[in-house]
Amino acid sequence: MSTDRILRLQHVEIRVPDLELATAYYTEVLGLIESARDNRDGADRVFLKCWDEREHHSVILREAPTHGLDHMSFKLNEASDLEYFEQKLGAAGVATKRYALRELGPGWGEALRFESPSGHLVELTHGTERVGNMLPMTNPPPRPQDLVGIAPPRLDHVFVMAEDVEAFTAFFTELLEFRMTEQILANDGHQLATFLEHSHTPHDIAVITGPNGALHHFAFWMDDWNGIRDAADTLAYHGVTIDVAPTRHGVTRGYTTYFFDPVGNRNELFTGGYWVDPDFEPITWTEEEMGRAIFYYHRQVNERFFTVHS
Structure with a gap:
């Protein structure tokens, strides 16, 4: 077990x-x-x-x-x-x-x-009801032939905001037994953001400094980088507001694109990352390198990333 x-x-x-x-x-x-x-x-x-x-x-x-x-x-x-x-x-x-x-x-x-x-x-x-995926249990093809739109295979993680990142992180690690994979530290040593997991992936939940109770985004898994690039074409075709075009994170090493649903909730498509064993040693990013941590290629984060979209 x-x-x-x-x-x-x-x-x-x-x-x-x-x-x-x-x-x-x-x-x-x-x-x-x-x-x-x-x-x-x-x-x-x-x-x-x-x-x-x-x-x-x-x-x-x-x-x-x-x-x-x-x-x-x-x-x-x-x-x-x-x-x-x-x-x-x-x-x-x-x-x-x-x-x-x-x-x-x-x-x-x-x-x-x-x-x-x-x-x-x-x-x-x-005990969530099991209804099955869209493939047969015997001799299945790799994916269904009648998928619509971007069609990510699964939900991946949620990213929230908190005024006290350290208290949030302590609650999830000490009481809910999550493991921290990465953190971004301010120059005075306090945590600006943390990334926590239970599924042996880089993160199941992450938190960054911001208003209490706020949602930053929730993310869907894509199987590869080409899937994210193709998804961006679909988003652009449908006139979806793209927040961040396809790029790469430093934290998690994942590939990503961010966009907004039509009522203001930020979504992400994510792929990549690494395997996390229970004895994984957390990675630390410094405040000076926060831009590279969040968006590795651009090396900077705009102010909008730290706000709740409205």
Whole structure:
């Protein structure tokens, strides 16, 4: 059995002021698949998944007056891990709430919810409904032939903002047992950004200095660099606002492009990186090299990167 109780990012729920416009973008341009709709607490929601994900959803759109992140959810290895983290968080004075199977919506697993020091709502879940990917289980082709749009195979990571990066990082590493892979340090030694993982990839979640509770972006995995370049062509064709054209990170060594959904949430397509063993030694970038850390080729970061898009 895996030593990690948390396996990876399960899903994100994001706010969208125009649900039908956002749904059209995520299904027709990005190429996600709609798996369900519901209405909870008076708000309509659309559940989406990437084509190679075997579980019911990885992105949930909730109609709301503003854009942003409602919560992030991480997949647990065993059902007993819910009790483990409920006790561990409770002992640290963190208030938690348990939810039964399907209580939170269609396809939903059992869940444990709590708030991080930055005000982000975090969920741990087990038992999300398995619906299968778009390939047969016997003699499958490498990919389906009827994909639409960019069609990333899976959700990769979420990147948030916090006023106190160190408190956020300590919460995730000490209580949720994430491992830090990289950090950007200010000249006075405090953390400007950190990158944390459970899935042996460079990051499942990352945080950078900014407003508490804010979403910087959430990212989808692409299989290679050519996929990211082709995706940028698709984004440009559809008139999507591209924030950062295809380039490379220093942190994570990944290839990337950033863009905005039609209501203001920043998306990323990501590929590359490296394998992370449990004894991986964190990499440190200095404040002077922050530009190269974020965008390795350009070696500078514009102010917009540190703000919440509106």
